[in-house]
Amino acid sequence: MPGAPWEQPGWEQHARAWIADQLERYGLRCDGEIEPVHRLPWSRVLRVPSGRGDLYFKASPPVFGHEPALTRTLGQLFRDRVPEVLAADPELGWLLMKDAGMxxxxxxxxxxxxxxxxxxxxxxxxxxxxxxxxxxxxxxxxxxxxxxxxxxxxxxxxxxxxxxxxxxxxxxxxxxxxxxxxxxxxxxxxxxxxxxxxxxxxxxxxxxxxxxxxxxxxxxxxxxxxxxxxxxxxxxxxxxxxxxxxxxxxxxxxxxxxxxxxxxxxxxxxxxxxxxxxxxxxxxxxxxxxxxxxxxxxxxxxxxxxxxxxxxxxxxxxxxxxxxxxxxxxxxx
Missing domain, CATH: 3.90.1200.10 (Aminoglycoside phosphotransferase (APH), C-terminal lobe)
Known part of the structure; x- marks a missing residue:
């Protein structure tokens, strides 16, 4: 994918720092190793263990740049029908969500x-x-x-x-x-x-x-x-x-x-x-x-x-x- 964000130098460090900042906002901390869940040409998903259960970080490419804002908006409208969003950055294409189950x-x-x-x-x-x-x-x-x-x-x-x-x-x-x-x-x-x-x-x-x-x-x-x-x-x-x-x-x-x-x-x-x-x-x-x-x-x-x-x-x-x-x-x- 030309210019895929996760292929840029320093992307992973930037993502981890952003995750840490969001956890701090909620009084949480990372309680283990952040692990990849999906590595697809069109997305990256990381599991983030915290003291209050697993969280999931998702990065979307520009072609799906609407996903973070849309998911956050749906969570505000229908909080029991989509995963709960803790943080979203539409410009970066990043989401941090609570574990929605199996x-x-x-x-x-x-x-x-x-x-x-x-x-x-x-x-x-x-x-x-x-x-x-x-x-x-x-x-x-x-x-x-x-x-x-x-x-x-x-x-x-x-x-x-x-x-x-x-x-x-x-x-x-x-x-x-x-x-x-x-x-x-x-x-x-x-x-x-x-x-x-x-x-x-x-x-x-x-x-x-x-x-x-x-x-x-x-x-x-x-x-x-x-x-x-x-x-x-x-x-x-x-x-x-x-x-x-x-x-x-x-x-x-x-x-x-x-x-x-x-x-x-x-x-x-x-x-x-x-x-x-x-x-x-x-x-x-x-x-x-x-x-x-x-x-x-x-x-x-x-x-x-x-x-x-x-x-x-x-x-x-x-x-x-x-x-x-x-x-x-x-x-x-």
Missing amino acids: TLRSAASGDEWLRCMDTVFARMAVLQMGCVDHSPSLLALGVPDRRLAGLPEHFARLLDEQEHTLTPAPDALTPGEIREGRRLLGSFADLCSDLASRGVPETLHHDDFHDANVFVDVRLQRPRVADWAESAVTHPFCTLTVGLRSAAHNAGLLEDSPRLGRLVDAYLEPWSAHGTLPELREALNLALRVGRIVRALTWAHLTASLRPAEQRQESAAQGWIRMYLDAERHLQA
Whole structure:
């Protein structure tokens, strides 16, 4: 990643000094060795042991520079639904958070996991509804603007970038696929307009909503959703593009499984002021199609910030575009 903060000389010492300053503000001290938890091309996470339990430091790169301020704002609005933030420095891209518990992925499985996910999906919907009136301020924090009216232009630009990229991934789109994407731009614009007409307001969207980003206590209660780096303001139902795909995979369910349908209904029921359940399901089906392009945009935004060698290895954006093309081709068959 060109200019990744943690690759700069003295970054680690600076981060540790900042952590120490924040601990001092709360009358805490480091009670052991600070250890890395994640070392990814797009983030660094450190575990910070303190006398009152573990804390977690996260550093985000400029491409996800909105994450610290967004996470802090969500903590102020919904303190029981996201990790508790002790300190945030948006300019540096740094967060210091309290331990939110175990990931749901590691804490539960089977029916127990599904019951907890029912709660998680419903709580996500309520959080998103609570953010509707805050969308302008979230955009002002730098949260990406993926609102439906602008998505066709974003998609067209993305196809141009895929055609002219200097570091194509091994699974790059073929010229034929790029032509097909351009041919579908008109129908994609119609799809976005149709979804916008369904009456569900645009709001905060979590583009990496799955059980490894959900944290629970030992009783599998008080679920909190973390990792808001991959977020945007768009149609909220796009959040289930990853959410349902991950849930189906982890629970071993088919897309038409009644149990997966119950999970969908748990998410949709809080939106009942905006339509009947059948109407909301129709809107969701549209949003899942749009959501593939939203997801591709997120990955393309991230990939553009990676080193050339890492860009060549990363094909997630192309994969999501290809899924969109395949699904639309199937619908038209």
